[in-house]
Amino acid sequence: MAERRAVYIRWRLPLLALLATFLVVGPPFLSAYWVGLLTQIVILAMLAMSLDLLLGYTGLPSLGHAAFFGVAAYGVGVLSTTYHAGFWASAAAGFFTGTILASLLGLIVSHVRDVYFLMITLALGMVLWGLSYRWIPVTGGDNGISGIPRLEALVGLPVTGPLPFYYVALLVFAVCSALMAVLVRSPFGLTLRGIRENEPRMRSLGFNTWLHCYVSYVLSAAFASVSGVMWAYYNGFVSPTYLDLTASSELFLMVTLGGPATLVGPVLGAGAIVLLKNVMSAYTARWLLILGIVYIMTILWAPQGLWNLGRRRDLKVESAKFKVRK
Amino acid sequence: MAYLIIQALNGLFSAALLFLIASGLTLAFGVMRIVNIAHGSFYMLGVYVAYTVLTRTGSLLLGAVVAVATVAAVGLLVQRLFLRRFAAQPLAEMMMTMGFALFFRDAALMIWGGDPFTLTTPAALAGSMEAGEIVFPWYRLFVIAVAALVGVGLWIVNDRTLIGARVRATVDDPEMAAATGINVARLSGGVFAAGAGLAAFGGVMGGPILGGYAGMDFDLLPLAFVVVIVGGMGSLKGAVVGAIVVGMIDNFGKALVPELSYFTLFAPMVLVLALKPTGLYGRA
Numbered sequence: 001m002a003e004r005r006a007v008y009i010r011w012r013l014p015l016l017a018l019l020a021t022f023l024v025v026g027p028p029f030l031s032a033y034w035v036g037l038l039t040q041i042v043i044l045a046m047l048a049m050s051l052d053l054l055l056g057y058t059g060l061p062s063l064g065h066a067a068f069f070g071v072a073a074y075g076v077g078v079l080s081t082t083y084h085a086g087f088w089a090s091a092a093a094g095f096f097t098g099t100i101l102a103s104l105l106g107l108i109v110s111h112v113r114d115v116y117f118l119m120i121t122l123a124l125g126m127v128l129w130g131l132s133y134r135w136i137p138v139t140g141g142d143n144g145i146s147g148i149p150r151l152e153a154l155v156g157l158p159v160t161g162p163l164p165f166y167y168v169a170l171l172v173f174a175v176c177s178a179l180m181a182v183l184v185r186s187p188f189g190l191t192l193r194g195i196r197e198n199e200p201r202m203r204s205l206g207f208n209t210w211l212h213c214y215v216s217y218v219l220s221a222a223f224a225s226v227s228g229v230m231w232a233y234y235n236g237f238v239s240p241t242y243l244d245l246t247a248s249s250e251l252f253l254m255v256t257l258g259g260p261a262t263l264v265g266p267v268l269g270a271g272a273i274v275l276l277k278n279v280m281s282a283y284t285a286r287w288l289l290i291l292g293i294v295y296i297m298t299i300l301w302a303p304q305g306l307w308n309l310g311r312r313r314d315l316k317v318e319s320a321k322f323k324v325r326k
Numbered sequence: 327m328a329y330l331i332i333q334a335l336n337g338l339f340s341a342a343l344l345f346l347i348a349s350g351l352t353l354a355f356g357v358m359r360i361v362n363i364a365h366g367s368f369y370m371l372g373v374y375v376a377y378t379v380l381t382r383t384g385s386l387l388l389g390a391v392v393a394v395a396t397v398a399a400v401g402l403l404v405q406r407l408f409l410r411r412f413a414a415q416p417l418a419e420m421m422m423t424m425g426f427a428l429f430f431r432d433a434a435l436m437i438w439g440g441d442p443f444t445l446t447t448p449a450a451l452a453g454s455m456e457a458g459e460i461v462f463p464w465y466r467l468f469v470i471a472v473a474a475l476v477g478v479g480l481w482i483v484n485d486r487t488l489i490g491a492r493v494r495a496t497v498d499d500p501e502m503a504a505a506t507g508i509n510v511a512r513l514s515g516g517v518f519a520a521g522a523g524l525a526a527f528g529g530v531m532g533g534p535i536l537g538g539y540a541g542m543d544f545d546l547l548p549l550a551f552v553v554v555i556v557g558g559m560g561s562l563k564g565a566v567v568g569a570i571v572v573g574m575i576d577n578f579g580k581a582l583v584p585e586l587s588y589f590t591l592f593a594p595m596v597l598v599l600a601l602k603p604t605g606l607y608g609r610a
Contacts (some may be wrong), residue, residue: 061417063361106595111603115416116559118361123555123595126548130588137585190430249363249424256421288432295425296408299418 016264027166035162037278042133042166042173043230043273048254048266049180055252057184058216059196061118063124063248068221070243072098072228074132077124077145077238087151091229098225102218110214113199123246132240144239151233151271169230176223180263184217192216194260197248250291257298268306328459330595336572339466342473343536346528347546348553349480349565350521357495357510357517359416360409364423364433365525368548371397372526373538374438377445386448390530392521401522405515413511415498431543434604444537445530469531476524484562494516497560498609539610549576552591556598560606567606601606 016243027035034274051065075094079085085093109120151165183189194202194323195209203209232238241247250273258269276294281287302309351365357546375396376389383389425602451465484490495503496510520577529538536542557564571594576585579590598605 061420108599112599113357113422115359115361116603118416118420119551119555119559120599122361122597123548123551124553124592127588127592127595130548130591131586134585134587134589245368246428247361249421252421254425256417286432286436287426289436290424292427292429292432295421296426299412299425300408301419303418312568 008151009078012264018163019225023170027163032162035166037167037274039162039166039234041267041274042169043234043310044225044251044254044274045226045267045270046173046176046223047178048258048270049263050220050227051251052260052263052266053180053184053192053220053223054216055255056263056266057189057196058192058213060113060213061115062121062217062220063118063245063252064121064123064128065224066247066251067125067222067243068102068134068224069096069228069231070238070247071101071128072225073232073238073242074139074145076229076232078138080148086298087149091233094220094229094232097217097224098188098228099222102221102225106214106217106221107248110210110217122245122248125243126245129240129244132243138275139240142240146237148232148236148238150236165234169234172226172230176226177263177267181224184263188212188215233277253291253295253298256305257294257302259307260271262305262307265305265307272306331350331460332462333578335462335466336469336581337574337577337607338470338570339535339573340553340577341569342470343528343532344546344553345473345565345569345572346531347525348446348550348557348569348598349477349551349562350524350555352557352560352565353493353562354514354521355494355498355554357500358409358419358514359500360423360518361416361420362422362423362518362521363547364430364464365521365550366543366545367427367434368397368401368522368525369529370434370543371400371430372479372529372539373433373533373542374534376530377438377443377525377538386445386530386534389445390527393526393530394478397526398519398523400517401564402519404522409518410515411509427543431540435540438538440540442537442539444535445533447534462464466529472605474540480562488518497499503537548588549591552595557603558605558607561605562605564605564607 004210027038030038047069048066051062054060054062054065069322072094075097076090079093080087080090105124109117109124112120133141135141153167184192191202191207191212194207195212196206199209228242231242254269254273255266256269257265257272258267276290277287280290284290347365347369350368351362354360354362354365361396372393376386376393376584379389379392380386404423408422408426409419412422426537447465451468454461454463455467483491484493492503492508492513495506495508495515500510553568555568556571557566557568572591573589575594580587583590602608
């Protein structure tokens with residue numbers, strides 16, 4: 001065990017430091033295109049980490065997580081265009097729409113586990129997607145909502161260009177990931193892991209497992225909402241594709257590809273998917289075909305995720321949880 | 327009144343299609359515990375294959391046979407080559423089917439292009455039934471009848487044959503079933519392929535009315551999942567009841583409040599989940 005830990009530190013910590021340094025000092029030397037991509041990565045990484053709280057740490061596989069991201073983005077879109085609200089009001093509206101929605105849906109889904117959770121979150125996510133697609137008077141339907149004012153104009157930042165927004169996004173990312181890192185190491189986070197490993201045992205130890213799952217669901221949706229608010233301001237545009245099944249499953253792929261229950265893994269996963277998407281779409285229109293193949297290859301060859309490579313044995317214990325429970 | 331009856335018949339038509347699609351989904355779930363995202367793709371591939379056959383030969387029947395056979399074979403291949411090695415790992419299986427769903431969607435776009443089309447209604451079933459104020463197309467009635475026949479057939483197989491007994495035993499407890507000598511792996515392959523074939527059949531049956539278009543695979547999938555959730559996962563009876571409930575609600579919802587379609591499904595789902603989390607006929 002000690003040896004394994006040493007291996008872990010040997011390549012993971014320097015890599016992490018290198019990545020963090022690059023995120024902070026790199027962008028001024030990059031072109032606007034790459035700063036844009038990095039902004040996307042940073043925002044989606046937040047979203048992927050929020051799913052990791054639920055999927056990796058609590059063991060609740062949500063296939064409708066993009067719904068909160070999308071609903072928060074719609075909150076910003078509706079308030080800042082239809083009602084011409086300012087930045088703080090719009091951002092708060094987005095954040096609270098997503099979080100309150102989760103606190104309601106959580107009442108329904110926190111009872112179910114495993115595959116049932118997967119199927120029910122999928123259906124709820126699709127229902128919300130349907131709402132965004134068909135409720136045209138409010139959401140604009142397929143066209144979405146465009147014309148969300150730029151963040152720079154709203155808070156009166158003097159500089160223009162993609163860099164200021166990138167650093168704002170990076171700051172939000174840093175704060176959120178620090179909060180999530182504290183959360184998963186707290187007694188609460190340890191309890192979540194206990195529930196993932198063996199819920200009946202945790203219950204017999206006196207933990208209110210329903211409440212823990214519920215809180216985990218709401219918290220993870222709250223972080224997803226933050227990411228949705230940022231995404232709405234980054235694109236200046238909201239559309240139903242933010243919360244469709246493809247979005248939710250891409251998110252799932254980010255976490256699985258990067259490595260569940262690591263928080264760092266989903267960031268790498270988000271980076272890999274965003275880069276792959278943009279680089280590949282420059283060469284071919286068959287992006288979905290390639291993404292499909294990436295899914296299949298990930299499951300075949302790296303089911304434990306990139307960040308867990310070489311830690312196969314530890315993860316066996318964790319993945320045992322995903323076996324069918326009678 | 328006539329309006330209500332026509333809408334109810336339309337609802338039954340939706341229910342018939344939903345049953346064809348959801349029965350395969352629920353049985354595969356019961357036997358393999360798999361959340362099959364690619365099920366909508368099987369439905370889509372059914373329409374596209376039938377379209378190709380129909381434009382070459384002009385026969386919808388031949389199109390249906392070829393489509394069901396082809397898609398069932400595709401389903402069997404996917405199960406044998408990819409899903410089987412991840413038995414009892416629902417997350418890996420789900421991701422795998424998601425990969426295939428995206429793959430099939432883009433492959434269909436590549437092969438058949440993105441233009442929408444409808445299959446031609448067979449001449450014998452063209453026209454409408456007229457009874458007083460009620461006018462209803464024969465073809466829709468035909469689909470309702472066919473789905474009812476399929477339902478009865480499935481029920482007989484499931485309840486009265488050895489294969490059905492094996493399926494039921496595996497749904498109840500896969501490990502015990504394997505211990506009594508049932509080849510669960512082969513059974514899973516068979517059920518998965520049959521489900522794929524049924525979905526394709528549903529696609530062909532709906533083809534003359536709903537047609538084929540890019541994105542149709544993910545259009546019907548949520549409805550099928552709601553059917554399975556409401557009816558109870560793994561239960562054939564549940565699929566019948568769920569399909570009727572969802573078909574009716576979706577149809578009346580679309581007729582009365584078109585902007586809230588899909589969202590009208592939310593109420594029955596939440597109600598069932600709150601009262602009986604395993605669905606109407608599901609077991610814990």
